[in-house]
Amino acid sequence: MPTPPTRTVLHLVNRLDGGGVLRHVLDLADGLTTFGYESRVAAWVPEQAPLLNDPRFCFLPLYNRTGSRKRAIGALRAMSRLRQLVAQENISILHTHSRYALLLGQRIAAMRPHVYTLHNLFDDERAAALIPRSVIVPSSALTALIPTRMKDGSARMVHVIPHGIDIPGDWHRRERSSRVFAWIGRIEEGKGLEIVIEAMRILRSRGLEDVRLEVYGSGSQRGAMENQVKEEGLAAFVRFYGWTKAPLNRSDGVDVLIFSSLALDALGYVNLDAMARGLPVIASDLPSVDDLVLHEKTGLRYARRNAQALADAMQFAVRHPERMLAYGEAAREHVTTHYSMQGMLTRTAAVYESLLQ
Numbered sequence: 001m002p003t004p005p006t007r008t009v010l011h012l013v014n015r016l017d018g019g020g021v022l023r024h025v026l027d028l029a030d031g032l033t034t035f036g037y038e039s040r041v042a043a044w045v046p047e048q049a050p051l052l053n054d055p056r057f058c059f060l061p062l063y064n065r066t067g068s069r070k071r072a073i074g075a076l077r078a079m080s081r082l083r084q085l086v087a088q089e090n091i092s093i094l095h096t097h098s099r100y101a102l103l104l105g106q107r108i109a110a111m112r113p114h115v116y117t118l119h120n121l122f123d124d125e126r127a128a129a130l131i132p133r134s135v136i137v138p139s140s141a142l143t144a145l146i147p148t149r150m151k152d153g154s155a156r157m158v159h160v161i162p163h164g165i166d167i168p169g170d171w172h173r174r175e176r177s178s179r180v181f182a183w184i185g186r187i188e189e190g191k192g193l194e195i196v197i198e199a200m201r202i203l204r205s206r207g208l209e210d211v212r213l214e215v216y217g218s219g220s221q222r223g224a225m226e227n228q229v230k231e232e233g234l235a236a237f238v239r240f241y242g243w244t245k246a247p248l249n250r251s252d253g254v255d256v257l258i259f260s261s262l263a264l265d266a267l268g269y270v271n272l273d274a275m276a277r278g279l280p281v282i283a284s285d286l287p288s289v290d291d292l293v294l295h296e297k298t299g300l301r302y303a304r305r306n307a308q309a310l311a312d313a314m315q316f317a318v319r320h321p322e323r324m325l326a327y328g329e330a331a332r333e334h335v336t337t338h339y340s341m342q343g344m345l346t347r348t349a350a351v352y353e354s355l356l357q
Contacts, residue, residue: 007036007092009352010085010109013043014062014100016051019186020269021097021119024163028095028348029056031341035349040089042082058085062100075104082108093352102130113355118142120288131156134355136348138163138267141287159351162291164344165272167336179318180212181282182254184247184270185261187219192260192284194228198307199314201232206311208318213238214254216247248273256317256324259283259293262304267292272339275299275331280324282313292339298331 011029016022029039041051042058046067051057060078064071085091086109094109096102096116105114114132135156137143143158185191196213203211215225215238222240229238241247248254248270257274259281271281271292281299283289295301300316302309317324 006038006090007352007356008038008040008089009093009095010089010091011039011041011095011097012082012101012105013041013097014060014104015045015067015098016041016043017046017049017067020163020267023269024117024119025097027164027341028345031345032349032352035345035352037093037349037352040085040091042085058082060104079104079107086112093355106130113352115351115355118146133157134351135159136161136351139288139291141290144287159347161344161347161351162339163267163269163272164339164341165269165276165335166341167276167332179210180214180253180255181258181314181317182214182216182247182256182274183258183260184216184274185268187215187217187222187225189221190262191219191221192262192304193221193225195262195305195307195310196258196260197225197228197232197234197238199310200234200238202307202311203314203318204234204237206315208315211237211314211318213258215240216242216244218243248277248279254279255321256314257281258310258314259286259289260310261286267339272335275328275335276339278328278332280317280327280331282310282317284310292334293331294334297327298334299327 011025013021013025016025025041029041032039040056040058042060044060044062044067045051052059058081060081061074062070062078063074082104091109091112094105094112094114096105097119102116115134115136116131117136133156136159138161140160143160146156146158183193183196187193200213226240229235257270257279259268259271261268261284267289271289274281275298281293283293283299283301284304285301286304293299293301300313302313
């Protein structure tokens, strides 16, 4: 039987400097080889980023050295590199992962099959006209919102493909006190950490003296968040650990994860990782996690920006550790069933096949 021709996918992103998009793109690039797809990845990355040593990677000089602003001359140079890459690598499919990438993609691969993963649905979807007919979303909630954000959203072929992870096999049930909460992520505006800190203050005012919060992450707002903790008199109850590789592997004493994002985020890999380890999640009512964090089934939900509501949910967790333990077990089963790595790869490969027909 003749060997099928090599099919190469170009994953195009404006920047990959951490977070879920980086993880998602690399999972696809690594995993889809078993389905007959080789991958190339093009983006801006910071200095010393591991991707710079990956032979599949093409650096795009879209930003200045620190990544704080776009460069017009850099965009022109990036376009030249992309055209050369597309010609040399015989790209079969263009897979874009950001709004800026859509603009670049339209200019360098207009005649190739194109799919766009909508990681976040922005309030101002200015790039809507550039979005191709085939769209991948990680949550059914985003499917429902697309027609309301785009004039011709109903014309898109939308594929719901949840992000997937490798489920850890060494998990074991352990008793939890539900008194140690963890927050993991980039400490930036829109992530809602200030709401969590305020909820901790409320819990203290209610007499819950032994509740703790562990914060894993870094970002431009870390200093402001640490100042808020000091001003609220919470330094003994909230600890900042900074950026930590695989924080859930180092936080065995954590009982509950808090996901406090206010907007933009998709599923949040941190939710998947926690739930796969049997941790219940207290999550904001962000629509993109509606399929994942099920209220009073795999965790608890609360109204975004409402510290009082978050404090109520955290207090419930403290008062009902047995219920939270049951939610954690249900969370692991839910992620194992619906959010596996193999499922994500299989569905993505099926979308690619449909584009090539």
